[in-house]
Amino acid sequence: MTTAQNPTQPVNYDIESTVLKRYQEGAKQQEAKLCCPTDYDGQYLKILPEEILEKDYGCGDPTRYVSEGETVVDLGSGVGKNCYILAQKVGKTGQVIGVDFNDEMLAIARKYQDEIAHKIGYHNTKFVKGKIQDLKLDLEPAQTWLNGHPIHSLEEMMQFEAECDRLRQQTPLIPDNSVDAVISNCVLNLVRPQDKQQLFNELNRILKPGGRAIISDIVCDEDPTPKILNDPDLWSGCIAGAFREDEFLTLFEQSGFYGLTILKREETPWQVIDGIEFRSMTLCAYKGENTHEFDRHQGVIYKGPWQQVEDENGQILKRGQRIAVSDVTYEKYSQPPYADDIIAVPPYEEVESPQPFNVPSPSLRPPQVSKGENYQVTTEQTSSCCG
Ligand SMILES: C[S@@+](CC[C@H](N)C(=O)[O-])C[C@H]1O[C@@H](n2cnc3c(N)ncnc32)[C@H](O)[C@@H]1O
Known part of the structure; x- marks a missing residue:
């Protein structure tokens, strides 16, 4: 076609x-x-x-x-x-x-x-x-060179091409x-x-x-x-x-x-x-940035309205769920055009020796990653509404 x-x-x-x-x-x-x-x-x-x-x-x-x-x-x-x-x-x-x-x-x-x-x-x-x-290729110096070296033969054309390559490389x-x-x-x-x-x-x-x-x-x-x-x-x-x-x-x-x-x-x-x-x-x-991606225990929650979305790298986000992402993705999603659609969830503690990010997408971050190993689950109801 x-x-x-x-x-x-x-x-x-x-x-x-x-x-x-x-x-x-x-x-x-x-x-x-x-x-x-x-x-x-x-x-x-x-x-x-x-x-x-x-x-x-x-x-x-x-x-x-x-x-x-x-x-x-x-x-x-x-x-x-x-x-x-x-x-x-x-x-x-x-x-x-x-x-x-x-x-x-x-x-x-x-x-x-x-x-x-x-x-x-x-x-x-x-x-x-x-x-x-x-x-x-800056066409102005290329034109100036041509004015002084008009092309009449294949050989002269090759010289012009070499000059263009030189300009591309040097300036x-x-x-x-x-x-x-x-x-x-x-x-x-x-x-x-x-x-x-x-x-x-x-x-x-x-x-x-x-x-x-x-x-x-x-x-x-x-x-x-x-x-x-x-x-x-x-x-x-x-x-x-x-x-x-x-x-x-x-x-x-x-x-x-x-x-x-x-x-x-x-x-x-x-x-x-x-x-x-x-x-x-x-x-x-x-x-895009070609950087190595590490697992720093970061997560993001997609706000919706779609049930789930997928980015160009195949990272899937499910609405309302704390999804594991690499440090590069976390940084990327914290800026436009994504930032308004997600909630960034940092880890409880900074990861000192991060490993390469290698988890299937989508994977969940467990709650203790953002709250620490000894976090308390509170069931006590202090008030009927928040705020
Ligand atoms: C449709 S006009 C748009 C001009 C301008 N962007 C505007 O909004 O008025 C297209 C312009 O692109 C230039 N142009 C077209 N093809 C080009 C190319 N391959 N490299 C550089 N300039 C090109 C034309 O000379 C012309 O000035």
């Missing part, structure tokens, strides 16, 4: 050049067809110039879920609207890096950098040229484990199917452990038909490359993310083509 993410039949056009060309045009002149109605928090729009407001090609508002002091990368930053909202949200201790492969978009975003810095009182934005599926555009949050607004769908897994790997690479991806994108409820997939306008128009909504989450899971949460799913589709609904969805996914 052919889907936007699993191309067993290649499409009959060059996706990347089609996308680049469409958004070069979209930078020159506002293209109404590319605008999907979106609600931003109005307080952050007041200082934005008209040109940035009108060339908005996003489909959601991932900026809502970012906090002060964070370092954030915006993938496919366009004219910089999301970046300039983020600049205000992360404040002067935070940093915002917009990535786009399109000179026209970058030029508009950069044109307003000083003006906006002056308005907000600090400079915390940077716009860089790169492909979002290859965030190690990576976005280093490993360097950002608190990655956002993107209506861009992931535009990436070629054969590059999509690499794109998810790159999200994982640049995030700090525990960091999060907050992505607004177009999803569909069924696989796009071959007719849709082979329409270049529909690809660059954020339709043909849309993620099937279940696959969108699975791709994050398979790339090692956890705590996936749908933050918003528009009820009304943005477009319906051949009966397939295309709508905006915003989700959040956390980068």
Whole structure:
């Protein structure tokens, strides 16, 4: 079967050049067809110039879920609207890096950098040229090298590839484990199917452990038909490359993310083509940590309302029961997006020599673990109600 993410039949056009060309045009002149109605928090729009407001090609508002002091990368930053909202949200201790492969978009975003810095009182934005599926390669020095070494032969092409590898290694555009949050607004769908897994790997690479991806994108409820997939306008128009909504989450899971949460799913589709609904969805996914897990006698009680839930690692929590978890899971569940749904139960005493966590899920923590070996069971009733 052919889907936007699993191309067993290649499409009959060059996706990347089609996308680049469409958004070069979209930078020159506002293209109404590319605008999907979106609600931003109005307080952050007041200082934005008209040109940035009108060339908005996003489909959601991932900026809502970012906090002060964070370092954030915006993938496919366009004219910089999301970046300039983020600049205000992360404040002067935070940093915002917009990535786009399109000179026209970058030029508009950069044109307003000083003006906006002056308005907000600090400079915390940077716009860089790169492909979002290859965030190690800074395309500006790569272009400079090409200007001095035009390619006419296979050998020269190999020299260029070697130079790109050198740039990736020695001066990576976005280093490993360097950002608190990655956002993107209506861009992931535009990436070629054969590059999509690499794109998810790159999200994982640049995030700090525990960091999060907050992505607004177009999803569909069924696989796009071959007719849709082979329409270049529909690809660059954020339709043909849309993620099937279940696959969108699975791709994050398979790339090692956890705590996936749908933050918003528009009820009304943005477009319906051949009966397939295309709508905006915003989700959040956390980068996992590869650490050894130990048994420190910690437990958690799941509050409900579901009878039981299971996380990406197969840890099952049963409503109302004191379930044994590892130190890593205990720490993870004590933070968003889990913290509101559980009650953390610490051990009575700290475990001095913890053993590797190796209990089947779900297992219960006995009461004496949280109350001590000599705890007293009290049956005496002192009052008819608590408090
Ligand atoms: C639909 S627009 C969204 C722009 C912006 N996020 C917004 O909300 O207005 C897509 C943007 O992503 C850029 N883009 C598309 N594919 C890209 C890729 N593979 N790497 C880097 N930028 C890309 C385009 O140049 C364009 O600026």
